[in-house]
Amino acid sequence: MAESAKEYRIQSFDKETQSLLKTALKEPSKVDLNRVSTIIVDQSLKDHNFSKEAGRICHTIVQAEAREAGASVFRHHLLNRLQQEFKAREKTRCRSVQEWVHFVTFFCNIFDCLKVNNMPLMALVHPVYDCLFRMAEPDSLLNKEEVDCLVLQLHHIGAQLERMSTQRMDELFCLLRDGFLLQEELSSVSRLMLLELLEFRAGGWSLSDTAHKYYYSEVGD
């Protein structure tokens, strides 16, 4: 039992919730899936680590439900909640940049994990892009945590997103180039991250050996 807790990163929940989630993973039709979905999303918005990993637990529950009952109640609740949060994203960002960053992280993780017949969910493609576009705007580029999030998400799902819409990826990268070149007061760390990302995409979503050495080799002494 402890292994699955670790596997799905649910150790941070209290015992009762952990037990609920574990049941959801095995026999979803026995639990209140709306409640499960709420618990997962709420925690993702608060917890940095969970927001990066929650996609997996969601994927497992969706599959378990499909297998057990041929139903998709959990996915239904999850997507509804995500859509709500997406609609309110500007307000969230104003209230707390951290929560906004957690949302985008979680959202991208869901996009990565929740697939139908090994295809990404079409309905989420443009909303995900919208979030990344927002993060590439001048005011966001001034926040290190937003740049960090933007770069990380594009590393994870950039290739998939590009396959779904090359045009929007091109537009996004125009914004990123502009930001890199023209954004005043951009910290050098942010500039470094953006440059690496530009090279990463130019290399077909992978970094050449020499570039990798440049960015990631340890500084001696």
Added chain:
Amino acid sequence: MLSYQQLTHLHPVSSRSKGSLRWSCSRKRGLDGSLRRCDGQEKADQSQRCAENRSSSFTTPEGDGPMSRCADWASEVEQEEMRMGVRQDVQRYRRRILTADFNERERKTSSGSSECRDSPIPADMETDEAVLMRRQKQINYGKNTLAYDRYIKEVPKHLRQPGVHPRTPNKFKKYSRRSWDQQIRLWKVKLHAWDPPVQEGNDLQAIDEMDLDDVMEIELEACDSAESEENTQCSKNTKDTASIPADSCTGTPSKVMKTEANFDLS
């Protein structure tokens, strides 16, 4: 009230929906049994009614096609999933027909038949995605019942007898809209035989849970099966209306028959 033009702008109409419009307008009688007018007004009314139906909900089996727009992600994903499922089904069915076809021709050539078919893919197979999706939705409604669950547990496929056991209508065969809807209705009625047993004193609840379609079908079956032509006429005329035709199949007024049927079921 929005005009049909405005509504179609909001909800793009697939070509299939337009087709069903033409079909329904060429019927001799309307839904209420009255003879249709030949003028364009009838068509406009029908369009208005269809448009109204379409705008109220995205999820009715009737209105949508591959172009239907969903405002929420959950429904969009569900539809996407169904579309993929339907496409896989199409491939699988084609392969099945191909192998069956091939075996059939093998048999025929060995028995000396001179018949020769060039096209391996059945020409009379339904491939319109909008139609297949609508039909699949209707099948899903029927399969998403306790009765169906109990049926498939009780009667494995190899023990099913045609005529005795309900059989899911084949969505790939070419049928008219009316014929298909009828098959679905009959199939669902047959499935009711596997409904979970109802408690004594819960009769009223059981009646409420029956949908109108089933009631109409029971009326149909109560009629003498020899008069099958008349029966279908009955069904057309009594369906979806409050008015009860005076000249129904048997002497008993339909209302009384309905009540009797309810009690028969419980």
